[in-house]
Amino acid sequence: MRFLLADPPHKIWTILRAWTPSPGCLQLSAYLEREQFDIEYMDCTLNENPWGDLEDKIRREKPDVVGISVICTAFVYDGMNAANLIKAANPKTIVIMGGEHPSFMAEETLRDCPAIDYICVGEGEVTLTGFLRAIEKKEDLSKVLGLAYLNEKGEFVYTGDRPFIEDLDTLPMPAYHLAKMDHPFVTLPSEGKRGLVVNFSRGCLWDCTFCSESAFYKKTWRRRSPKLIADELQLLKEKYNRDIFYVGDNTFNVKREQGIGFIEEMLKRKTNQHFWLQSRADLVIRDEDLLDGFREAGVYQFMMGLEYHSDSVLKDIKKHQTVEQAVKAMELLKKHKLMVMATLLIGHWDETEKDRNAFFNFFGKYVDHFGLNLITPLPGTPLFYRMKKLGRIKDWDYRNYDYLHAVMSAKEVEDLEQLNLIYRDIMRRYYWRPGEMLKMFSSNPILRHHHRYYITKVAFNIMMHEVFGTPIWVQPNYQEYKDYLVEKGERLPTELMALAK
Ligand code: B12
Numbered sequence: 001m002r003f004l005l006a007d008p009p010h011k012i013w014t015i016l017r018a019w020t021p022s023p024g025c026l027q028l029s030a031y032l033e034r035e036q037f038d039i040e041y042m043d044c045t046l047n048e049n050p051w052g053d054l055e056d057k058i059r060r061e062k063p064d065v066v067g068i069s070v071i072c073t074a075f076v077y078d079g080m081n082a083a084n085l086i087k088a089a090n091p092k093t094i095v096i097m098g099g100e101h102p103s104f105m106a107e108e109t110l111r112d113c114p115a116i117d118y119i120c121v122g123e124g125e126v127t128l129t130g131f132l133r134a135i136e137k138k139e140d141l142s143k144v145l146g147l148a149y150l151n152e153k154g155e156f157v158y159t160g161d162r163p164f165i166e167d168l169d170t171l172p173m174p175a176y177h178l179a180k181m182d183h184p185f186v187t188l189p190s191e192g193k194r195g196l197v198v199n200f201s202r203g204c205l206w207d208c209t210f211c212s213e214s215a216f217y218k219k220t221w222r223r224r225s226p227k228l229i230a231d232e233l234q235l236l237k238e239k240y241n242r243d244i245f246y247v248g249d250n251t252f253n254v255k256r257e258q259g260i261g262f263i264e265e266m267l268k269r270k271t272n273q274h275f276w277l278q279s280r281a282d283l284v285i286r287d288e289d290l291l292d293g294f295r296e297a298g299v300y301q302f303m304m305g306l307e308y309h310s311d312s313v314l315k316d317i318k319k320h321q322t323v324e325q326a327v328k329a330m331e332l333l334k335k336h337k338l339m340v341m342a343t344l345l346i347g348h349w350d351e352t353e354k355d356r357n358a359f360f361n362f363f364g365k366y367v368d369h370f371g372l373n374l375i376t377p378l379p380g381t382p383l384f385y386r387m388k389k390l391g392r393i394k395d396w397d398y399r400n401y402d403y404l405h406a407v408m409s410a411k412e413v414e415d416l417e418q419l420n421l422i423y424r425d426i427m428r429r430y431y432w433r434p435g436e437m438l439k440m441f442s443s444n445p446i447l448r449h450h451h452r453y454y455i456t457k458v459a460f461n462i463m464m465h466e467v468f469g470t471p472i473w474v475q476p477n478y479q480e481y482k483d484y485l486v487e488k489g490e491r492l493p494t495e496l497m498a499l500a501k
């Protein structure tokens with residue numbers, strides 16, 4: 001049984017240009033390896049000819065099964081295109097797709113793309129193992145929990161929910177040895193050459209209406225214990241020379257003990273690594289007494305989902321947090337010499353221009369980094385179902401579900417393009433303020449590096465795009481699937497053309 005796990009060709013994060021192997025794929029790969037499968041991992045975003053190399057590999061090696069990972073809604077068509085390419089190259093290869101979006105939208109995804117044979121709904125490790133074993137032994141797949149497919153009659157079948165893995169400490173160390181860790185693209189340019197994204201927990205105990213993580217993990221939270229986290233970080237330092245991390249855990253310190261354990265371990269290991277953690281304002285306040293410890297352990301920044309400057313919006317999106325708490329948390333972080341990054345959401349239904357100006361002035365005062373997003377009804381979230389029912393979703397092209405494009409109108413602004421302009425205007429006004437320019441000369445090396453990078457590369461690129469129409473940056477090796485087909489002199493069937501962009 002030869003299994004290939006593919007992160008399909010897709011755009012990397014154009015804002016921070018973070019280029020990093022998917023932690024989920026590395027965790028899955030490690031698990032399958034431990035289960036003695038013959039597995040290979042291909043991060044197509046790193047290939048010089050992403051589609052061509054994938055096709056060649058399938059033609060040459062004819063894997064029995066290919067798993068396609070789709071971690072963002074915005075990547076789902078890339079995953080579908082990869083499935084089409086794989087089936088065309090070797091019709092006998094079985095294709096299974098996993099990730100949040102296909103899990104939530106399993107039937108729609110299967111019907112839109114007949115090249116996908118199965119979808120793994122939910123957490124992948126145990127389901128994929130059961131699936132591959134069943135294929136190997138030609139057993140009945142309807143007995144494997146967590147699978148979705150269309151049967152011979154074209155009916156949608158879902159085999160039922162698989163319980164989550166109880167203890168994440170039972171999982172092996174992510175399979176970094178299968179990733180191209182030495183590839184020059186693998187880096188977080190905004191943080192430094194030796195940057196990487198890591199992930200040590202799954203889910204969250206809150207239920208903000210727009211959050212697909214909480215919906216995917218059904219409002220539960222599990223984490224690797226601090227000792228295993230520190231082992232992983234130490235390996236990353238010693239073997240791969242990585243020392244600055246964006247920790248992908250949505251809420252790192254859900255439990256105080258997690259923070260305490262992390263601080264103790266990192267102080268003990270003295271690896272001299274640096275961390276950008278994510279948390280909530282209420283948890284930062286709760287753990288005020290740990291903030292110095294976090295800093296001493298290498299944490300340089302907390303990113304908090306502060307979202308908006310008005311309690312009524314926070315209530316509407318079920319943030320379970322107030323503006324007063326947001327201010328207090330930002331002040332505490334500053335007091336303890338930690339950088340503040342806030343992720344913020346604009347484009348709410350009742351929002352007015354006055355609100356947006358107040359929003360800008362409010363956050364502009366406090367934050368070091370500003371992660372501005374447009375509120376997006378990610379499939380599977382309560383917001384999605386509510387907005388769908390209210391008929392407010394105006395754009396169904398999932399490529400635009402990346403928080404950077406408006407897909408819902410607001411009461412005052414019907415036109416999505418207008419909302420996109422408003423979004424870009426806030427970004428421009430924020431980053432071209434004298435205070436932001438000064439940060440390029442800050443005595444804090446991380447802040448200085450980030451701002452130099454962001455303003456001279458990203459913000460400048462966006463400005464050139466708006467003024468002179470120069471293209472927005474995408475990674476140099478990125479190729480759209482349809483261009484690949486044109487290059488080969490092929491055309492997609494009309495019904496698939498829509499997915500081929
Ligand atoms: C790493 C990461 C990235 C990396 C991706 C690197 C890569 N090579 O793909 C980078 C930094 C580039 C990135 C970028 C973006 N990201 Co991101 N990212 C993450 C992050 C932090 C970790 C993902 C992860 O590995 N999780 C851990 C694993 C265990 O979970 P998992 O991926 O879901 O995998 C499990 C299952 O889904 C399943 N599974 C997954 N794949 C497969 C495949 C098969 C075959 C099977 C059987 C099972 C299976 O099994 C896995 C193990 O159990 C998550 C947040 C989070 N904590 O999850 C956000 C997250 C995935 N990102 C998100 C978003 C929105 C983005 C961006 C659009 C930017 C933005 N505005 O935030 C950009 C995309 C840029 C673009 N092209 O436009 C959202 C996605 C929401 C959605 N439903 O679309 C998330 C959930 C964050 C959030 N809460 O908003 N991201």
Ligand code: SF4
Nearest residue numbers: 204206208211214250
């Ligand atoms: S606190 Fe963050 S991770 Fe948790 S549900 Fe809300 S948005 Fe999602």
